[in-house]
Amino acid sequence: MTTVRAEQDTVAWTVEEGIAWVSLNRPEKRNCMSPALNRQMMRVLDELEFRDDVGVLVLGGEGSAWSAGMDLKEYFRETEARGLGAVRQAQRESYGWWRRLRWYQKPTIAMVNGWCFGGAYGPLFGCDLAFAAEEAQFGLSEINWGILPGGGASKIAVELLSFRNAMYHAMMGENIDGRKAAEWGLVNEALPLAELKKRVTEVACVLMEKNPIALKATKDAVRRVREMTFDNAEDYLVRAQEAANSFDNDGRKEGIRQFIDEKRYKPGLGAYDK
Ligand code: ACO
Numbered sequence: 125m126t127t128v129r130a131e132q133d134t135v136a137w138t139v140e141e142g143i144a145w146v147s148l149n150r151p152e153k154r155n156c157m158s159p160a161l162n163r164q165m166m167r168v169l170d171e172l173e174f175r176d177d178v179g180v181l182v183l184g185g186e187g188s189a190w191s192a193g194m195d196l197k198e199y200f201r202e203t204e205a206r207g208l209g210a211v212r213q214a215q216r217e218s219y220g221w222w223r224r225l226r227w228y229q230k231p232t233i234a235m236v237n238g239w240c241f242g243g244a245y246g247p248l249f250g251c252d253l254a255f256a257a258e259e260a261q262f263g264l265s266e267i268n269w270g271i272l273p274g275g276g277a278s279k280i281a282v283e284l285l286s287f288r289n290a291m292y293h294a295m296m297g298e299n300i301d302g303r304k305a306a307e308w309g310l311v312n313e314a315l316p317l318a319e320l321k322k323r324v325t326e327v328a329c330v331l332m333e334k335n336p337i338a339l340k341a342t343k344d345a346v347r348r349v350r351e352m353t354f355d356n357a358e359d360y361l362v363r364a365q366e367a368a369n370s371f372d373n374d375g376r377k378e379g380i381r382q383f384i385d386e387k388r389y390k391p392g393l394g395a396y397d398k
Pocket of ligand 1: 152153154156188189192193194195196197198239241242243244265266274275
């Protein structure tokens with residue numbers, strides 16, 4: 125049976141105790157990304173990015189999939205039938221929210237509960253951290269239906285995997301499970317599906333104890349320096365820290381004070397009291 129889901133229902137979200145739980149919500153289509161879903165996700169990211177009650181954003185998937193990649197019918201076939209302008213618009217809408225995630229104000233965690241294919245590597249890489257169910261399946265399945273891994277997927281494969289694993293993954297069209305994805309560096313950790321949300325909540329709670337300005341500066345720094353020479357990175361990091369100081373000079377002074385003067389905590393063992 126074909127379900128017609130309203131655009132605003134293609135993404136589900138709720139905010140609970142500082143965590144924005146956002147889900148791709150087309151379980152009947154294994155959360156594949158249609159133009160409607162891509163547009164709605166951008167609206168949801170807009171809504172949540174600067175809210176004071178959001179400390180961390182978690183991106184999950186409803187049902188058995190995280191995301192079965194691009195919607196081959198609505199994103200490819202139907203869009204191509206409408207011509208190049210429609211294709212470019214659909215690309216802007218999908219690449220747009222993945223890019224938005226890469227530079228999101230709040231820390232982001234991918235919680236990969238199930239299938240994760242092709243285009244889904246865009247938001248997977250967009251999230252700062254990624255935790256997967258051992259049962260999840262990851263694949264660059266593009267080659268199985270006759271295209272190359274586009275939309276950044278080839279780039280993401282070489283960013284996250286060794287050259288040999290990236291090449292094998294892209295050329296063979298075989299899936300790997302969550303455990304192998306963790307071993308290969310696609311995700312931080314894999315654990316049984318039943319324990320996934322608990323672990324992600326734990327990580328989100330640790331992140332929420334940190335200075336949020338320092339966290340945003342840190343996540344941007346880790347992404348930026350990948351593409352820089354050592355000297356450029358050194359210079360960028362000096363300037364990025366000085367820029368962060370201008371937003372939040374008191375934070376780090378307080379961090380030093382609680383350690384050196386009050387001996388209340390040890391930075392080597394945890395965060396200062398904000
Ligand atoms: N595009 C369009 N429709 C899809 C997609 C997709 N990527 N993935 C699933 N669906 C639809 C199916 O057509 C089906 O629709 P229907 O109920 O109207 O027939 C529905 O979702 C359920 O899919 P099933 O195949 O019945 O679900 P199952 O759980 O048996 O299999 C699986 C899940 C393995 C994810 C399978 O759906 C699949 O192979 N999907 C395609 C995965 C893929 O290769 N994606 C493209 C990656 S490349 C890229 O993103 C550029």
